[in-house]
Amino acid sequence: MKRRVKDPLSEANSDELAEGHLFCDFAGGAVGHRLKFGGGRGQALPKAAGFTKGRTPTVIDATAGFGRDAFLLASLGAEVVLIERSPDVHAMLEEGLERARVADPQIAAIVARMKLLFGDAKELIPDLSADVIVVDPMHPPRKTKALVKKEMRILRSYVGSDPDAEELVKVALKVAKKRVVLKWPAKGDPLPNIRKPSHQLMGKSTRYDVFMTE
Structure with a gap:
């Protein structure tokens, strides 16, 4: 799964989150930090998405x-379409992408x-085409007392609980050329009415359910 390292937030990021x-x-x-030390294609998400040499x-x-x-x-060479339906989160991503375009040549x-697209993924995806569709909805409440990271609590306050996650996965399964990857809590119950994944990549707190479509 992901490297068990603490990702330090930038000072500006920390200040924003504090507010x-x-x-x-x-x-x-x-x-x-993840770009420099994350492990490239050996990380769980690229492996789940079918990135190979x-x-x-x-x-x-x-x-x-957060993108x-x-x-x-994208850092591994993929063309990626991002979809966000929250106006506030979409605006945040637009600003982040704009800053990144002038950060340095590698980031640009x-x-x-x-x-980046704005709208409901369920409505936009059928008109798009991709080998892989990644779905990372807001996760259900944890079964333990462990507190979710502050940044995720803030994000949840903007985007809500994603009650249509099941419907989104079903749409993705119809469109993805090769696979759908669902990012989900390691101990979370499967989404109802979704077929059993082809395989899973397990981590300490997160798992990737992979649904092959070809």
Whole structure:
């Protein structure tokens, strides 16, 4: 699964989070650390999405959030479409991408492979095409007393609980050329009315359910 390292947030990011504001930083903080030390294609998400030494799939990130997973996959050479339906989160991503375009040549080259769309993924996906669709909905409440990271609590306050996650996965399964990847709590119950995944990649707190479509 993901490396068990603490991702340091940039000072600006920390200040924004302390005030309960959304902030997207593709050039530094946790994202920059992951870019330098994350392990490339050996990380859980790229493996779940089918990245191999000779294969770089096209990707739709149907639930963009902070955009970190999309940035990771774009850093590995993938063309990634990000979809976000929250106006506030979409605006945050737009601002983050704009800052990244002038950050440095390496970061600018990565975000050039990222295309951000605004709207409901269930409605947009049928008109798009990609090898892989990644779905990372807001996760259900934890069964333990462990507290979710502050940044995720802030994000939840903007986007809600994603009660249509099941419907989104069903749409993704019809559209993805090769596979759908559902990012879900390691001990979370499966989404109802969704077929059993082809395989899973397990981590300490997160798992990737992979549904092959070809």
